[in-house]
Amino acid sequence: MVMPHRPTHPGRAALPGTARRFARALAVTAAATTALAIAAAGGAQAVPTAPTPDKKDVKAQVDQLYSEAEQASEKSNAAEEAQKRLQSESGVLQAQVAEGQDALNRMRGQLSTVAAAEYRSGGMDPSVQLMLSSDPERYLDRARNLAQAAEQRAASLREVVEQQRRLDQRRAEATSKLAELDGVRKSLVDCKQQVQQRLKSAQVLLNTLDAHDRAQLAAQDARDAHDRAAxxxxxxxxxxxxxxxxxxxxxxxxxxxxxxxxxxxxxxxxxxxxxxxxxxxxxxxxxxxxxxxxxxxxxxxxxxxxxxxxxxxxxxxxxxxxxxxxxxxxxxxxxxxxxxxxxxxxxxxxxxxxxxxxx
CATH class of the missing domain: 3.90.1720.10 (endopeptidase domain like (from Nostoc punctiforme))
Incomplete structure (x- = not known):
């Protein structure tokens, strides 16, 4: 059976199969490109342009941050001064504690030596020693000397007790100073962090302006200060x-x-x-x-x-x-x-x- 001949569209020559496929591909690509362009244009319209920051608002906020940074800075300075003072005071107290302990150890050693000697020679009642003595007068002189020595030892013992009291007091003071110093150190770290945070925030705000606006802001601030003074x-x-x-x-x-x-x-x-x-x-x-x-x-x-x-x-x-x-x-x-x-x-x-x- 012979198929009838399909007439060609007026004004268009018949295209071979490969050519027709290429033409269709071009048409699809063009359509896709157009769609993408439209979508991109729509997307660009959907994203709002960031507003230009107002220099006066930025300056007001920066001035406030600088004021807060200065307040924290003065607190930091005070903490540093307190730290130096407490370090010095605690060092003096710790040295006094060490010296006091050495003195107390020496006193206790002297008392221990005397106590041991008395123990070795004190086994006989003094009245019996007097009766058995070949020279009672000499014994009585010696007894008087021993009584005086006992009084001196009693005084030494009181001094030991007083030295222990002073030593305990110095230890308590040193412990208190060290605790205060630890608190001051923590406060110093906190104040420095506050300063850095405020300065960083101020710089972030300033960076919202371009270099020209930042320079203008600084110059205007200096001029305003001069005008106020002059x-x-x-x-x-x-x-x-x-x-x-x-x-x-x-x-x-x-x-x-x-x-x-x-x-x-x-x-x-x-x-x-x-x-x-x-x-x-x-x-x-x-x-x-x-x-x-x-x-x-x-x-x-x-x-x-x-x-x-x-x-x-x-x-x-x-x-x-x-x-x-x-x-x-x-x-x-x-x-x-x-x-x-x-x-x-x-x-x-x-x-x-x-x-x-x-x-």
Missing amino acids: RGTDRVDLGTQSPSSDRAAAALAAAIGKIGSPYVYGSTGPGSFDCSGLMYWAWRQAGVTLPRTSQAQAFGGQRISLAEARPGDLVIFFRDMHHVGMYAGGGVVVHAPYPGARVRYESVSAMPVAAVVRP
Whole structure:
């Protein structure tokens, strides 16, 4: 049987089998590519673009974290000072315990020797010894000497008892100091961890800004501090008020000489400082050793009012006294502000004043 001839579609030439299969493959590929492109476009629209962080919000959060880091830093400084003190005190007590034990051992040894001698010679009643003695007068002299020796031994025994009491007391004090030292060490570790966590969180926030915005933020912060200190003029006017003493003048000159140095928590110079570290270092240059922390420095001299402040005096800020600067005159302090900033001038009214101290 002869099959009828199928007419060719107008305008299209008949394709061999292989060519037809290739054409179908191209069509499927094109369709799949189109579908993928549409899906990708839809997916791209589904993922929201991250909003650009607001520099003011970032700065406010970073400032808060830096404030918390400084509070923890001052606690860490206090713990380090306490650790040094307790190590010294416990060392002295342990040395006293060792010396006391040696002295007690010697006393006990002497008493043991005397007791053994008395035991060996004390088997006969003294009245019988007197009757049998060929020289009673000599015996009585010897008896009097023995009585005196007995009194001395009794006194020695009382001293042994007193030495034991003192030794027990020193041991108890040493044990207490060591327990306190252990607590301070744990507190120090905790404070340092808090500082690191706050600084890390602040850096994460800053990293949400690009390098240009971060630089702008730091520059603007420095300009704002200068404007507050200079009251809108070109230069900071420290006035003409003289320091309270030659030492105060020397301390102020040392602090001003460190303007531009970086803030590093726990540092007391000479290349970097935290807030209380700058005060500590500057006054050391004047021959005065201040307490290490801002809280301790608040009680390290004569309390005066802000109206009485003179160059070189310490100005303690915030209710918990976690920040300190040095009064430079003209309503201005010089201080180490916070991590990432440098030693600079600042208006005394920029932060709440808790106390003013004249070392």
